[in-house]
Amino acid sequence: MERVSGGYPPDITLESLTPEPLLGREYQDRPEAVHERLRRRHGAVAPVDLLGVPVWLVLGYQEALHVLQNDAMWPKGMQHWRARNEGRVPDDWPVAPALEADNTMARGGADHARYRTAWDAALKPFQDPGHPQTRRLKDNIRRTANELVMLLAQQGRSGTADLAARFSRPLPLMVAGELLGASRAQSERALMDIWRILDAGPDSALAAERVHTAMDALAEEKRRRPGEDFPSYMLAAQPLLTSSELAHELTMLMGMISDHAGILIANAVVEIITGDGRARASLSAGMIRETVNHVVLRKPPLANFMPRFPLRDQRLGEYVIRAGEPVWIATAATHADLRSAAGASPDRATSTRAHLSWGAGPRQCPARELATTISTLALECLFEHFALLELAVPADQLPWRSSPFVRGLRSLPIRYELRADYEIPSPDPSVAAAKRTASEERPAQASTLRRLLAGTVTGTIDPHSF
Numbered sequence: 001m002e003r004v005s006g007g008y009p010p011d012i013t014l015e016s017l018t019p020e021p022l023l024g025r026e027y028q029d030r031p032e033a034v035h036e037r038l039r040r041r042h043g044a045v046a047p048v049d050l051l052g053v054p055v056w057l058v059l060g061y062q063e064a065l066h067v068l069q070n071d072a073m074w075p076k077g078m079q080h081w082r083a084r085n086e087g088r089v090p091d092d093w094p095v096a097p098a099l100e101a102d103n104t105m106a107r108g109g110a111d112h113a114r115y116r117t118a119w120d121a122a123l124k125p126f127q128d129p130g131h132p133q134t135r136r137l138k139d140n141i142r143r144t145a146n147e148l149v150m151l152l153a154q155q156g157r158s159g160t161a162d163l164a165a166r167f168s169r170p171l172p173l174m175v176a177g178e179l180l181g182a183s184r185a186q187s188e189r190a191l192m193d194i195w196r197i198l199d200a201g202p203d204s205a206l207a208a209e210r211v212h213t214a215m216d217a218l219a220e221e222k223r224r225r226p227g228e229d230f231p232s233y234m235l236a237a238q239p240l241l242t243s244s245e246l247a248h249e250l251t252m253l254m255g256m257i258s259d260h261a262g263i264l265i266a267n268a269v270v271e272i273i274t275g276d277g278r279a280r281a282s283l284s285a286g287m288i289r290e291t292v293n294h295v296v297l298r299k300p301p302l303a304n305f306m307p308r309f310p311l312r313d314q315r316l317g318e319y320v321i322r323a324g325e326p327v328w329i330a331t332a333a334t335h336a337d338l339r340s341a342a343g344a345s346p347d348r349a350t351s352t353r354a355h356l357s358w359g360a361g362p363r364q365c366p367a368r369e370l371a372t373t374i375s376t377l378a379l380e381c382l383f384e385h386f387a388l389l390e391l392a393v394p395a396d397q398l399p400w401r402s403s404p405f406v407r408g409l410r411s412l413p414i415r416y417e418l419r420a421d422y423e424i425p426s427p428d429p430s431v432a433a434a435k436r437t438a439s440e441e442r443p444a445q446a447s448t449l450r451r452l453l454a455g456t457v458t459g460t461i462d463p464h465s466f
């Protein structure tokens, strides 16, 4: 449909525009091409069909900033969605469960402030550089990253591997256990269930139930015996949180750390290897935080934010958005807009921290420092130990996930070569136990998770099967 200069007539609604489907092969492989086509046709805000449901997609940087910074007028919260309230969104719409999740990311309304205060307070000890918790967490990230490299090294000093399965997904997940203050067995069971959920496998519904039950039990435990961990800090900040409410937040924390931080690490590796050279240049210069900044600008992990719903009819771009229509921010598209606005001096856009990868306004990500720390330490470890890291498939054949929320890989096939001075440490007892278990089919005494990871190295376990 051609764009009408000066906006559409007021009687046009989102449903009447018969928008083009957003998700599909082209969006999966080259989302920027889809964004550009939409921008040419519609301007800064485009109607799209999201798996059978019409929504608005914001492609313009200024328009996105306007929505994000005006939370009172453009709130989150499914209760505001007019079409859904009128029964026009199918009950089995696959995107609904994520939007209806009872957690801080999805929730709108006055209650949000109570949760947000608790999140900020509970994350503070892990994000404040002078706090002993932050130092302990960093040591743990380094140790875990080194352990994962060591497991990979046991496969050979050079070879091919799926770096997502072997490194970028397990690392943040393993770190999450420490934040939760859970026992190793508790966190490893939950971590493997989170993997099952993230891969949307056949047993993901059962896995989700188990995670919630486990997090509920953990919340109860922390209420009885508080420790130096996220759930205890959250309860200290908001003692009236019920265990079930806290369990929803803990499940979200596990998901955000594992999926989003894992995606950031993998996207960073891809950008460093295949990008325009800037990520690699800042890495070589030791400016690792600038590398991560560059990566989130070029390959933002959260591709489309949770929708907002205007409380009144509002002009945005070339359209009037009706009260209660869903508006999604397409992060990468807004960054492309930011870059083109920088025009002749693209460097300005590259080094600017004005990007929207962590959101903007009152609902901005409270954990950006934590996520940045995990990814910078992960990258430092990788590029310290490997002399060579390159894609094992052409860049245009990387298997991107088809997701309405994230821009991440299903797997990251790489060719690697360890540095000549890297000494492969002797395997720890859990690895030895894994090898014994694989050959003798006996239950191992060792940590289940490390056994599974070791199994992926010895080739006895398919990383996507757990």
Ligand code: HEM
Binding pocket: 104, 105, 116, 119, 252, 253, 256, 257, 260, 261, 264, 300, 301, 302, 305, 306, 356, 357, 358, 359, 360, 362, 363, 364, 365, 366, 367, 368, 370, 371
């Ligand atoms: C690379 C990693 C991450 C990225 C790119 C990211 C990005 C974002 C973005 C863009 C938002 C705003 C969404 C919106 O406005 O709809 C957000 C919100 C949020 N993030 Fe993150 N995030 C990351 C990691 C994490 C982690 C590890 C945690 C938890 C430990 C976390 C907790 C949250 C929470 C609680 C919110 C909701 C804040 C609110 O609504 O007030 N994020 N994140």
